[in-house]
Amino acid sequence: MSDALHVVCPHCNTVNRVPSARLAMQPDCGKCGRPVFTGHPAELDAPGFEKQVGRSDIPVLVDFWAPWCGPCRAMAPAYEQAASQLEPAMRVVKLNTEEAQELAARHGIRSIPTLALFQNxxxxxxxxxxxxxxSIVAWARRHAAR
Structure with missing residues (x-):
């Protein structure tokens, strides 16, 4: 199973080993039984962010946003559409900077919305x-290919 990738469940944060050939076959989490990919951005808290970014073998696209931010709310439907096109090649997540202020500060988030792509x-x-x-899809794919 050398081609297995570590993919973190967006529901329970369990790290699953998924053969790369099965990524597009809608795998379920070995712990909670829910789909590992939903085609929708996963909403994370700080511990979930750390697990997704730190343990996932696939790229993780993060939308740093806040509920009071007009441009964030305006971009939300586009980000939702992008998630359905980008998964399962990458994990698509959202992090509310109001609820995870320390994490946002540690990553130098100074304006929102901000997209950040993490690999390894x-x-x-x-x-x-x-x-x-x-534009989200094109930007994410261009930078994930590096």
Whole structure:
């Protein structure tokens, strides 16, 4: 099972080993039994963020946002559309910076919405400002291919 990838469940944060050939076959979590990929952004808290970013073998696209932010709310439907196109090649998540202020500060989030792409536990790309679904998908794929 050398081609197995570590994929973190968005529901219970369990790390699952999924053969790369089965990523697109809608695998379920070995612990909670729920789908590992939903085609929707997973809403994370700080511990969930750390687990997703630190343990996932697939890229993790993070939307740093806040509920009071007009551009964040305007971009939410586009981010939702992008998730359905990007998963299972990458995990698509949202992190509310109001609820995880320390984490947002540690990552230097100064404006929202900000998208950040993480691979192997480290940030590889960042983009501030609202985007449409096509731009989100193109940006994420371009930077994940590096």
């Amino acid at each position: 536990g480290r940030e590889v790309a960042r983009q501030a400002g609202a985007m449409d679904a096509g």
